Amino acid sequence: DTGVSQNPRHKITKRGQNVTFRCDPISEHNRLYWYRQTLGQGPEFLTYFQNEAQLEKSRLLSDRFSAERPKGSFSTLEIQRTEQGDSAMYLCASSSRTGETEAFFGQGTRLTVV
Amino acid sequence: AQSVTQLDSQVPVFEEAPVELRCNYSSSVSVYLFWYVQYPNQGLQLLLKYLSGSTLVESINGFEAEFNKSQTSFHLRKPSVHISDTAEYFCALETSGSRLTFGEGTQLTVNP
Numbered sequence: 001d002t003g004v005s006q007n008p009r010h011k012i013t014k015r016g017q018n019v020t021f022r023c024d025p026i027s028e029h030n031r032l033y034w035y036r037q038t039l040g041q042g043p044e045f046l047t048y049f050q051n052e053a054q055l056e057k058s059r060l061l062s063d064r065f066s067a068e069r070p071k072g073s074f075s076t077l078e079i080q081r082t083e084q085g086d087s088a089m090y091l092c093a094s095s096s097r098t099g100e101t102e103a104f105f106g107q108g109t110r111l112t113v114v
Numbered sequence: 115a116q117s118v119t120q121l122d123s124q125v126p127v128f129e130e131a132p133v134e135l136r137c138n139y140s141s142s143v144s145v146y147l148f149w150y151v152q153y154p155n156q157g158l159q160l161l162l163k164y165l166s167g168s169t170l171v172e173s174i175n176g177f178e179a180e181f182n183k184s185q186t187s188f189h190l191r192k193p194s195v196h197i198s199d200t201a202e203y204f205c206a207l208e209t210s211g212s213r214l215t216f217g218e219g220t221q222l223t224v225n226p
Contacts (some may be wrong), residue, residue: 004157033213042118042204042216043158056213091157102148103214105157 004106012112013033013082020078021109025094034067034077035091036060043091071107081082082113116141120204120217127226129197133221135190137205147188147209149179151201152219154172158204177198202223 005024008040013019030051035043047057047063051072054091061067063083069075089110093103121136140144146165150158162173179190188205198200202221206214 006157014213035214040219042206042218045213048213058178093158102160103162105150105159107155107157110155 004092004094004104006090006106008109010110010112012089012114015084015113016081018078018080019082019111021111022092023075023077023106025092025102026072029094029096029104030072031095031103032069032078033093033095034075034082035093037089037091037108038070038087046077060087063112065073078109082111084113085114115119115213116145116159116209117205118207118215118217120203120220122211122220123218124223126225127195128147130194132193132222133191133195133199133222135205135222136204137188137190137217139186139187139188139205139207141207141209147179147181148206148208148214149173149177149188149190150204150216152204155203161190161203161223195222197224198226 007022022025033048034046035079037043045058046061047067049069064080067077089108093105095103117140119138123212148163149161151161152158155193162171164171164181172178177192179188181188200223204219205217208214
C-alpha cells in the first residue's frame with residue numbers, strides 16, 4: 001500500500017451530468033476525509049467518515065452531493081446535476097487517530113464542468 | 115469558529131536567501147497546527163506539525179516553525195531556500211472532530 005489513491009485524476013463533464021469519484025485510503029486508516037479546493041484557495045472541508053459512519057458534513061455539501069463509505073474501506077463522492085461552480089480539485093485524505101498522526105492526502109480528482 | 119490567515123499570498127525570493135511564511139490562527143480551544151506543501155497538480159504533503167511539547171518544530175528538509183500561543187502564530191521559516199522549494203504552502207489547524215481548517219495558501223517562488 002503506497003498511499004491514498006484517487007480515481008479518476010481528471011474528469012470533464014457537461015453541466016447537468018452526474019459524476020462519481022473514488023478514494024481508496026491507506027488500509028489501516030479508519031478516518032477518511034473529503035475536501036474541495038478551488039483555484040487559488042486552500043482546501044475546504046466537505047465531510048468525514050470514521051469507519052463506515054459519516055460523522056460530519058459541511059454546509060458546503062449541498063443536497064446534490066453525497067458521500068458513502070461502505071464497509072469502512074473505500075469511499076465515493078457523487079455529485080448530481082453538476083454545475084460550473086462545482087469545478088474544483090476534490091481531495092481525499094485518511095488518518096488513523098485524531099491528533100496522533102497526520103492526514104495523508106491523495107493526488108486529487110480535478111473536475112471540470114463545461 | 116476556527117480560522118487560519120496566511121498573511122502573504124505570494125513570496126518571491128532568490129535562491130539561498132532566507133524566507134518566512136506567516137500564519138496566524140484563531141480558535142477558542144486548543145489546536146494542533148500543521149504546514150502542508152503542494153506541488154502543481156499534486157495532493158498535499160505534510161511538512162511539519164505541532165501537537166504539543168516543544169514550540170519549535172522542524173522538518174527533514176530544513177524548514178522550521180514556531181508555535182507562539184500569545185501571538186496565535188505558527189510562522190514557517192527556512193534559512194536558505196532552494197529552487198526545489200518552489201511550491202504552494204498551506205497552514206492548517208485541527209480541533210475536535212479531526213478535520214483540518216486551511217489558510218488560503220502562500221505561493222513561494224524561488225528564483226535563481
